[in-house]
Amino acid sequence: MSRFRVAVHIVPRKGILDPQGKAVSDALHALGFDGVSDTRIGRHIVLHIAAPDAKAADAQVREMCGKLLANPVTEDFEIATVERA
Template identity: 50%
Template sequence: MKVRVFVYLKNGVLDPQGKAVEHALHSLGFEEASDVRISRVVDLHVKANDAAAAKEQGEKMARALLANEVIEDFHVEVSA
């Protein structure tokens, strides 16, 4: 099953990469761009009997490695 883990900074955590991209966009003439935030998506396959088991595996992987829960949140989506 395909598992997609979105990993994004918690609200209130400064996103320096997003700020850099925002400045670059302004320099390129996209003055109207604001509130730029950059997140990660990890797509992977797991062997699981059903979507609930696949989602649980994805959540375990996110907690163990993919997300830094001090500053990041995540959510997991499963497709067949």
């Protein structure tokens, strides 16, 4: 078993109204960042886990996202990094 540090991004699914993201987009426009077309605000979760290899660590975290970390009704997740810790 090795230790891994896995980072996950969880964001509101496309098409789901994200009022926080919209408010931030509006604020960025007010600052002159006209190029911003969309902002999605979600969560960044960092897990330290034991797994035989990186692939197994990735698979474990995917299962965690499916069961708890993300809500499959409204959120998408993306495993950002899997690093040996």
